[in-house]
Amino acid sequence: MAAPVLEVDALSKHFGGVAAVAGVSLRLEPGRIYGLIGPNGSGKTTLFNCITGLERRDAGRVLFNGRRIDGLKPFEVARLGIGRTFQIIRVFPELSALENLLVVTDGPLAAARTRALELLRFVNLEGLKDEYAGNLSYGQQKLVEFVRVLMRDPTLVLLDEPAAGVNRTLLNDLLDAVRRLRDEGKTILLVEHDMKVVMGLCETVFVLDHGEKIAEGPPGLIQADERVIEAYFGR
């Protein structure tokens, strides 16, 4: 068993009396694609927020490459090599597509520019590089957000519903891109409601319900798991 990239250990987060995440543990190994599923309100996005520092966890630990990252600020987590996209698109609307990417890196501007143009070409948006991101279509904005995450060359990529609202052609490109990242040795954890996407892409799936992890395993087994079926459809 390889050393884990990310280890979430008994993580909990409460909002008032609601346990959004209740003692969840995950272990992600390098070069694999993981899925995180569960009904609405099961704690998927909160878990993402706790990993990336946007929310302060109440209890538990998060380790990235063996180093504790719980308690760090979001920008510090990002600089260590964890990139994320959001469920609701969060591009910078009044910055051009190219500028959306340029702002992310710290190195020399010329190198950043080359990398940014390369990434925009990768998702067929090079021709729209000077357009305000807010003027692009929903799917195009999603692609900008996706490649913006890659500017820092993260080792772990968290994708929050990458397939939602993206048409089939675009989706296939996106999924190919995710697989290519995996082949480069990166680790991907994605929240997704589209089961076809989850089943076709992920090697291991975690299932959350009411903030607890109720199942974990390869997609085929998860689909047949009684607790999972119950969580989604009721008894």
Add this chain to the structure above:
Amino acid sequence: MTLAPRAFLTGLAVLAAALALYPIVGTGYGVRAMLQLFMWIALAGSWNLISGLTGYVSFGHVAFFGAGAYAGAILIAKAGWPWLPAALAGGAAACVLALVIGYPCLRLKGPYFAIAMLGLNEVLRALTSYFEGLTGGGSGLSLPTLHATVPIYYAMALAAAGVTLLTYLIITSRFGLRLMTIREDEVAAEAMGIDTARHKLYAFLLSAAGPGVVGALAARDQGYIEPISVFPLATTITMIVMALFGGKGTVWGPVLGAIVLFVSQEIVWARFPYVHQLLFGAIIAAVVLLMPRGVLGLLQTKYRLPRTL
């Protein structure tokens, strides 16, 4: 600027030469009016640096003007400093103030930051009234007589040019783009690895320097300051309206706004002293309703012009 940078730069050089020669031919009133116009350009441009770029609306920016005015006036009146180093010290004092209050206040979002800045200004006004020994309290502080309108004219012109040049340099840099990401989506900026707290603080410091310098220059020019005259809310509102009218987040928007509003204010105020308040209010309402992005902002969205306009 992209169309004809040379013509643009030549135009700027001619304008600068004309303004440099103006005190020789201009009337006393004219020179004084231009001096005030320069002051407004520096103030509106400075407000734009924090509020136009990061979206953190400062409702107490006159606090930096007042802090600079008092720092400069005290150094001139009590320590016998010449006015030029005193003006630079005024800028430094405003930056120190920005550092002290920016650290806690810039964590506040939206209206809370605006209100905190408003409160800061009131606190400073109360403090300057209280510490009579240093500030003269409510009865004010008089500076030794000095006829230096023309040198102060040049100093104000440099301050206005300095703020505008600084804005240009920031807006065309990656640092400036990062300030804009805070305005666009602060959460996403953080998640992309941008240290938003540090960026906001830098922008805040830079936005305080100009008002501090021109505050000290204005104090020297007027020869007398009191708490009400250097901490008025109306000054903050005027700089905000100027920047909004011209177009926040652009290089030339605050300059344009300051020119149009200052000139129209002078004309209307001279002829219809009672109407000018009303007119000013009407302009605020019209800008917010009809072109929330200002004149240049409107042209920018329509024709996709660069922000350096």
